[in-house]
Amino acid sequence: MRDLGEDGPDEGELSVSAPKTWATGAPAVVHALQYALGQTSPRRTALTLLNINQTKGFDCPGCAWPEPAPGKRHRNEYCENGAKHIADEATSRRVSADFFRQHSVDELSRKSDHWLNQQGRLTEPMVLREGATHYEPIGWDEALDLLAGELRALDHPDEALFYTSGRLANEPAFLLQLFARAFGTNNLPDCSNMCHESSGSALGETLGIGKGSVSLDDLYDSDLVFVVGQNPGTNHPRMLSALEETKRRGGEVIAVNPLPEAGLLRFKHPQKARGIIGRGTDIADQFLQIRPGGDLALFQALNLMLVEAEDKEPGTVLDRAFIDAHTTGYDAFAEHIRETSWDAVLEATGLSRDEIEQVHERVLASRSVIVCWAMGLTQHKHGVPTIREVVNFLLLRGNIGRPGAGVCPVRGHSNVQGDRTMGIWERMPQVFLNSLEREFGFAPPTRHGLDSVDSIRAMRDGHAKVFVGVAGNFVRASPDSDVTERALRNCRLTAHISTKLNRSHAVCGRTALILPTLGRSDRDTQAGGEQFMTVEDSMSEVHATRGRLAPASPQLLSEVSIITRLARKVLGSAPDIPWADFEADYDRIRDRIARVVDGFEDFNERVRRPGGFRLPNPVNSRVFRTPTGKAVFSVNDFTQLQAPQGHLVLQTLRSHDQWNTIPYAMDDRYRGIKGGRRVVLVNPADLAGLGLTDGSLVDLVSIWSDGSERRADAFRVVGYPTPPGSAAAYYPETNVLVPLDSVADISNTPTSKSVIVRLEAVAVPTSA
Numbered sequence: 001m002r003d004l005g006e007d008g009p010d011e012g013e014l015s016v017s018a019p020k021t022w023a024t025g026a027p028a029v030v031h032a033l034q035y036a037l038g039q040t041s042p043r044r045t046a047l048t049l050l051n052i053n054q055t056k057g058f059d060c061p062g063c064a065w066p067e068p069a070p071g072k073r074h075r076n077e078y079c080e081n082g083a084k085h086i087a088d089e090a091t092s093r094r095v096s097a098d099f100f101r102q103h104s105v106d107e108l109s110r111k112s113d114h115w116l117n118q119q120g121r122l123t124e125p126m127v128l129r130e131g132a133t134h135y136e137p138i139g140w141d142e143a144l145d146l147l148a149g150e151l152r153a154l155d156h157p158d159e160a161l162f163y164t165s166g167r168l169a170n171e172p173a174f175l176l177q178l179f180a181r182a183f184g185t186n187n188l189p190d191c192s193n194m195c196h197e198s199s200g201s202a203l204g205e206t207l208g209i210g211k212g213s214v215s216l217d218d219l220y221d222s223d224l225v226f227v228v229g230q231n232p233g234t235n236h237p238r239m240l241s242a243l244e245e246t247k248r249r250g251g252e253v254i255a256v257n258p259l260p261e262a263g264l265l266r267f268k269h270p271q272k273a274r275g276i277i278g279r280g281t282d283i284a285d286q287f288l289q290i291r292p293g294g295d296l297a298l299f300q301a302l303n304l305m306l307v308e309a310e311d312k313e314p315g316t317v318l319d320r321a322f323i324d325a326h327t328t329g330y331d332a333f334a335e336h337i338r339e340t341s342w343d344a345v346l347e348a349t350g351l352s353r354d355e356i357e358q359v360h361e362r363v364l365a366s367r368s369v370i371v372c373w374a375m376g377l378t379q380h381k382h383g384v385p386t387i388r389e390v391v392n393f394l395l396l397r398g399n400i401g402r403p404g405a406g407v408c409p410v411r412g413h414s415n416v417q418g419d420r421t422m423g424i425w426e427r428m429p430q431v432f433l434n435s436l437e438r439e440f441g442f443a444p445p446t447r448h449g450l451d452s453v454d455s456i457r458a459m460r461d462g463h464a465k466v467f468v469g470v471a472g473n474f475v476r477a478s479p480d481s482d483v484t485e486r487a488l489r490n491c492r493l494t495a496h497i498s499t500k501l502n503r504s505h506a507v508c509g510r511t512a513l514i515l516p517t518l519g520r521s522d523r524d525t526q527a528g529g530e531q532f533m534t535v536e537d538s539m540s541e542v543h544a545t546r547g548r549l550a551p552a553s554p555q556l557l558s559e560v561s562i563i564t565r566l567a568r569k570v571l572g573s574a575p576d577i578p579w580a581d582f583e584a585d586y587d588r589i590r591d592r593i594a595r596v597v598d599g600f601e602d603f604n605e606r607v608r609r610p611g612g613f614r615l616p617n618p619v620n621s622r623v624f625r626t627p628t629g630k631a632v633f634s635v636n637d638f639t640q641l642q643a644p645q646g647h648l649v650l651q652t653l654r655s656h657d658q659w660n661t662i663p664y665a666m667d668d669r670y671r672g673i674k675g676g677r678r679v680v681l682v683n684p685a686d687l688a689g690l691g692l693t694d695g696s697l698v699d700l701v702s703i704w705s706d707g708s709e710r711r712a713d714a715f716r717v718v719g720y721p722t723p724p725g726s727a728a729a730y731y732p733e734t735n736v737l738v739p740l741d742s743v744a745d746i747s748n749t750p751t752s753k754s755v756i757v758r759l760e761a762v763a764v765p766t767s768a
Contacts, residue, residue, distance in 0.1 A: 011666065014676040016718050019260065023233040023670060024240065025268030026276050028080035035664060036087035044549070048090045048521055051548045053077040055610040059535045059545035061085055061167055061520040062659060063236040064411035066216055066537040070610040074271050079237035085659050088500070089519040090549055093120025095501050100126055100135040109506040113476060113732065116501045117662045122516035123553035130510045140557065140565075143513055148569035150466050150493045150511070157184030157445075159465045161455045165191045165472025165660075166413025167520070169533035169545065170422050171589045172559035173415070174597075175582060176470060177423035179567040181433075182442055182575055186449030187464070190424050191472055192416050193452035194479075195375055197747040198383035199409040200420070205384075206391040206632045208625030211417065213406035213617050214370055215539050220245045222404040223366035227284075228256040228295060228390075229376015229753075233263020233670060234656045235412055239372075240267040244281045252366070254359060255284035257376060258292050258651060258723050259681075262670040286358060290349050291723045292651045293641050293754045295377055296386040297348035298356065299393050300638065304340045305360045306396050317364070319398030326622050327395055329633035336635045337392075348640040350723045368404030369394065374412065376651075379753040383744040385636035392633055400631060401622040411538045413660065414520075418536030421597060421615070426451050435596045442575035452478060453748050456740060459487035467494045467509065470559060471517075473502040476661035479738035479750035480710070497562055499552075502662065518558045522547040526561070528585030533560075534607050536615070542600075543612030560586065641754050643725060648686060650700070651753040652731035652738070661732045668730075673718065680759065681720035681728040690759060694719040698759040700729065702737035710737050714762060727757065 036045040051057030053067050060078060062085040067073050078086070099119065105128060108116065125143045126135040138146075151160055162180045164173065180188055192200070200210030207213070219225065219242050232239035240263050243253055255264040264284045269275030290298060310317040323330050346353060363369065371390050377383060391400075391407065399405035411417050423432060426449035433444040450458055456478060458464035467474075467488060478484040488494055491509030498505070499519045505512070518524055524531045524547055532546040557565075564579040571577070582589045587604050594603040599615040606613040618624070624631045643649050654660075655668035655677060667674045671681070680700060687693065700712040712734055722728055731752065742751045 011676045011678060014679065014716055015674045017672040017674070019672045019721070020262040020670045022266035022268055022280055023263035024080065024237065024270050024275065025280065026270065027669070029270050031669070032080045032083035035084045039087045039091040039093070041092065044090055044092065045087065047548060048086045049076065049078065049083060052082065052086050056546065058521050058547055059414060059543070061089060061414050064166065064414050064417060064538040065236040065238045066539045066541050068216060076271055081234065081237055081659060084664050086521060088117070088659070088664065090521050091120050093118070094552065095119050095122050097124060097126070097137045104133045105135065105506050105508060106133065109503070113503060113661060114663045114666065116503060119501050121500060121519070121552035122498055122514060124516060124555040126514040128508050128512040135514065143515060144566050144569055146511070147468070147493065147495050147513060148566060151183065151570050154465060158187060158449070159463065160185055161187045161189060161450065161458070161464050161467045163189045163452070163455070163467065163469045163472065163474050164419055164424050165477070166411070166416030166419060167471040168419055168559060169415055169535055170418045170542070170593070171533045171586050172470070172563055173419040173422040173424050174589060174593050175560060175563045175567070178436065178440065178577070179563055179571070181436060181444040182440070182567070182571055182577065184445055186426050186428070186445055186447065187455065188424050188426050188449055189452040189455045190416070190419060191413060191477060192420060193748065194477055194750055195412055196378055196409055196416070197451070197749045198378035198744050199387055201747040202384045202387035202391065203407060203409070206388055206626070206634060207400070207407070207619050209617060209619055211540060211617065212408045212538060213400065213619045214408045215614070216242060218404050218406060219370060219408070220249055222246060222251050222368050222370045224362055224369045225251060225253050226256060226369070226371040227253060227264060228371060228373040230257065230372060230374035230410060231261040231263065231653070233261055234654055235374065236410060237263065239410065240283065241269055243267070243283050244269060247281055247283065252285040252362060253283050254286045254288065254362065256288045256290050256295065256298065258290060258726060259728060260287060260289065260721060286362070288351055288355060288359070289723055290351060292649050292726050293380045293382070294349035296382055296389055296636065296639060297345045298351070299386070299389040300337060300340050300636070301342070301345045301356050302360060302363065303337050303389065303393055303396060305357070306363070307334050307337055309364070318396050322398035323395065326624070326630055327633055328628045328630045332635055333392060333633035340638070344638060344640070368402070369397070369399045370404070370406055370408050372408040372410055374410050376753060378747070378749055379744070379751055381641070381742070381744055381751050381754065382639040383749060384746040385639065388634040389636050391631070395631055395633060401620050406619070409538070415535040417538060417540070418542070421536055422593070439592060439596050440575055440577055451748055453740060453743055453750065456484050456487045459490055462490060465492045467491050469496045469504060471497065473504050473661045475504040475507045476502065476732040476735065479735055479742070479752065480740040481732070481736040483740050497559060515562055516553065516556050517562060518547065518551055518556050520545060520547065521549045522551045522556070523549065524558050526558070526584050531586045533586060534590070534612070540615040540617060541612060542607060542615060544607050560589070641756070643756050646690065647703070647756050647758045648682065648725060648727040650702070650727045650729060650734070650737065650755040650757045652734045652755070653728055655730050658730070671720070676716065677730050677733060678715045679718050679729065680715045681718050681722055682759070683722045683724050683726070684719040685724055687717065687719055692717055692759060692761060697762040697764055699762055700734065700737060700757050701760055702739070702755050702757045704739040704742060708739070710739065712736050717759070
């Protein structure tokens with residue numbers, strides 16, 4: 001195999017077997033326990049697993065899938081990946097000052113993501129001084145003084161960036177945006193910019209709120225659930241138990257995805273006898289293997305068929321009473337949809353007309369329909385129009401604002417939705433800013449800030465000079481890896497508030513700080529006693545999360561402590577915000593949230609109830625906060641990505657043993673990949689057409705409209721049932737192929753699911 005250098009030291013002898021046709025069961029339990037016991041003691045493992053997702057425990061720091069109501073949730077309310085994620089945080093391994101003395105920043109920059117993560121929890125603040133080669137210890141006061149000094153020295157507050165990932169809980173998220181706006185900037189990029197921003201843009205425009213509208217009970221009781229561009233078996237496995245309940249109650253599931261994902265084929269529930277010794281439950285009643293990006297064409301075809309069926313039998317297909325009373329734009333939509341070309345639909349989707357007509361029949365037979373989706377819809381240039389077309393589809397038969405029906409964007413990180421609710425957005429509406437002003441006595445800036453992609457551009461061009469990352473791994477979550485890394489190295493100072501080591505710590509400004517913080521599972525004790533925080537899941541349920549483990553180091557500070565202490569050093573007493581009180585007692589933060597954020601009235605009282613409370617969604621009362629006060633039918637131009645001859649459309653994806661940017665192992669059990677991540681999955685017919693064979697070594701080269709190319713070296717080809725003309729490979733290894741300027745219209749989300757690539761064969765040296 002071609003020498004990968006230190007970038008891939010964990011790559012082993014690659015072996016490939018047939019993809020699995022079912023997910024979970026006993027193997028998931030075994031793998032989860034093996035990983036957990038490899039990270040920490042049996043006692044600590046038991047303590048974490050007995051407290052995760054329980055009403056008096058801590059919320060899983062993994063995905064944002066909701067828990068059943070108290071009294072209905074299992075004692076083991078977690079999945080394989082959730083168990084691994086919490087074991088990863090609760091690890092007994094530690095990264096100390098000695099570690100940084102042994103490893104230079106340059107050496108760390110050449111280590112793999114897997115290796116960096118496996119070193120363990122960060123334990124004390126570290127600084128990389130200008131011109132130095134190694135991080136060294138620094139006290140908390142000196143570290144925060146250094147960061148505060150750089151912020152105060154900026155020519156304008158907009159030269160600072162405050163990035164967050166969805167691991168951040170509500171209370172520190174609220175304080176971070178409060179600090180940034182009191183400092184004078186709306187530069188609050190977050191991980192949602194790179195995943196579900198297209199969802200928020202489309203839903204806000206058409207329904208008046210950028211969130212999903214359904215609950216778990218809706219999912220259970222729905223007649224028909226679409227799961228589109230989504231792999232719940234790996235990315236949010238507990239969704240499979242909800243879909244199993246849908247099937248048990250007589251509902252049907254349609255899976256729409258470029259790859260046949262094991263969890264959507266058959267699910268063996270590991271907490272039920274039939275899931276251990278039985279066959280399990282077939283999930284998808286129909287699987288549509290769609291070409292990447294073909295979902296817009298699919299929903300336009302379904303909408304065309306519904307409109308034409310109504311034309312033939314007026315009053316029998318569409319919900320005209322709902323359309324007339326609660327929507328606007330139907331006539332323009334209907335006129336446009338009647339021009340849909342079936343030839344274009346079949347070419348874009350790769351499906352047969354018979355397959356689509358079968359879906360149409362299922363829709364007609366269903367009184368309630370839910371559409372769930374994830375990044376398979378959002379990370380395309382036409383991601384926003386695609387989701388608008390999904391909304392059109394639901395509006396036609398009144399499947400918005402009633403039980404068992406609605407929109408369900410499935411968020412991929414535990415509190416990414418809550419962070420947005422708390423104000424982590426570069427474009428918060430004026431009503432929110434007005435509430436901040438009334439509550440805290442200062443005028444927040446009104447100029448829109450920078451999202452994640454624009455933040456990279458600003459750092460690259462020298463317009464942003466200080467980067468503060470609160471949780472997450474910005475370098476590896478971002479597109480165009482080489483450009484992103486050069487941008488960060490162009491900063492005067494980069495600072496990361498983190499629990500674990502990752503590549504972002506090795507991509508430094510002239511000065512760099514690592515500020516270690518408590519994990520979700522760690523006890524948080526302040527002057528006012530032991531504290532808890534809150535999170536919001538994908539279905540707008542807000543509940544408490546309480547750490548139960550002894551902190552990984554006595555030198556760790558909570559994110560609340562770090563933010564409030566930094567704010568005091570930067571802002572002083574102007575404006576008059578009681579930062580020290582907030583640090584001492586998180587109830588005082590929640591009191592202020594209750595007065596600023598809609599839906600959080602009596603926050604402290606309601607969140608102490610078992611299971612918390614659900615935020616109101618006006619859509620469920622058929623109240624639409626759009627300019628017209630009605631839901632909006634939209635006209636969406638047909639789009640199809642065309643790859644030149646000899647090229648393929650690449651989508652990036654996770655392996656099963658991976659959480660966001662961090663792989664836990666070098667395997668992908670459900671896809672039959674073992675011992676490596678630098679693989680590219682290609683349809684066997686395409687391999688033959690390209691003159692390649694299964695197992696060939698290739699470089700992946702992406703092409704962009706300006707003629708530029710980007711390259712990812714040394715990937716092993718794996719013949720796989722991908723749609724013809726397409727390929728798939730793991731991120732973050734392939735983020736380097738996604739051009740910074742290749743973004744979704746309106747949302748500015750990187751187009752990581754539609755990258756045009758060619759595969760260049762690599763000659764493997766023969767031994768002498």
